[in-house]
């Protein structure tokens with residue numbers, strides 16, 4: 001736990017204005033990029049230790065995403081920082097109106113364990129680009145990765161600029177948030193802890209971004225390309241052994257295509273991970289025993305159609321397909337966050353929407369269909385954070401799209417320019433010349449109503 005003097009030193013450093021300059025920000029982004037590349041192998045090793053991720057998976061979902069964000073920020077920073085001019089309404093003419101992008105100050109970034117590198121460092125890129133100081137709190141459950149991140153951060157940044165704080169989140173975070181007023185808290189993790197963080201922030205009126213969990217439905221319509229659907233669903237559902245915030249949580253498939261989809265999913269799983277995923281280079285492990293036990297319990301909530309093998313010693317849970325799940329059981333009330341995929345048939349859209357409505361505001365929503373009309377109807381009917389048509393989860397890797405949930409799945413958005421915006425205040429400034437000063441704007445107002453109605457409309 002940092003002592004309050006360390007946080008005050010960060011405040012002083014921010015107040016010095018050093019972090020605001022373009023030259024400073026760009027240099028920090030470039031230094032961070034160099035350091036990440038220099039530690040590429042260490043990160044592969046660490047992420048293998050924590051989650052048994054392959055190098056290739058690490059590049060696609062962790063380091064590569066960070067490098068892509070850094071490249072974009074380095075390329076676009078000057079443009080992002082520019083003040084913009086906007087229109088001025090009739091009432092205020094001939095004033096001019098501008099929006100300045102101002103850093104927020106000292107921000108706190110809290111990360112989870114499932115993509116421990118990317119989900120801590122990507123928000124940091126936005127914070128640096130926007131000219132802030134930041135406290136980084138990684139998850140305590142992906143220790144190997146946390147150790148490398150600590151090395152990187154300490155190598156590159158002084159502690160009064162970027163402070164890396166370890167330890168039990170339940171102790172360290174309240175201690176910091178109750179004793180220091182951060183200018184923003186960016187939290188990624190479970191909804192349960194998100195509520196705790198939100199309450200602490202509210203006490204001091206600290207703005208927050210909450211990137212929470214969710215139960216993301218995946219709808220497969222009668223007219224979907226089933227082979228493609230199965231490949232794309234299996235790919236992201238079982239990536240990182242299902243421990244992905246935007247993984248398809250459960251499938252709602254039109255009854256007429258259910259059996260065909262199940263068979264195609266089985267084939268896809270075997271094509272990707274072989275007949276024994278325990279030996280697969282491409283298949284990960286569960287982070288710890290607590291999560292392992294939680295996921296294994298879901299196997300009782302329906303019929304295992306495929307998979308279901310587990311090994312607590314290696315924290316292995318086989319890619320598993322489930323049928324006849326009990327809609328009232330935990331498996332359909334909680335985010336699964338593991339390699340267990342319920343497959344539920346539906347006849348009408350209304351039936352499917354009722355199931356989706358049990359878990360409001362999913363973080364993501366996926367639809368497989370070849371009909372533009374169905375696409376429109378589904379997109380209009382479900383309130384979700386972000387999603388894909390004829391794909392699953394990949395929207396998250398496009399940094400030109402904002403990423404975030406809504407309501408129960410979170411508040412605020414980031415990635416690319418949206419990260420810069422999240423960590424910047426848009427300061428609105430109107431500049432009024434002194435050569436024009438009409439009497440209409442000053443009392444007495446009596447008799448001016450008609451004129452006001454003409455000007456303000």
Ligand code: NAD
Pocket residue numbers: 110111112113114115119137138139140167168169170171173174188189190191192193194196197210211212213214244245246335337363405410
């Ligand atoms: P978690 O909520 O257990 O932990 C997240 C962070 O909160 C950790 O750094 C932890 O130290 C800290 N923390 C724990 N208890 C705390 C407390 N009482 N007060 C303050 N901080 C505390 O989440 P997790 O298990 O690491 O991550 C899994 C969850 O995160 C899933 O629900 C998943 O969907 C969600 N998630 C969301 C996104 C997203 O982008 N929306 C991304 C990844 C994970």
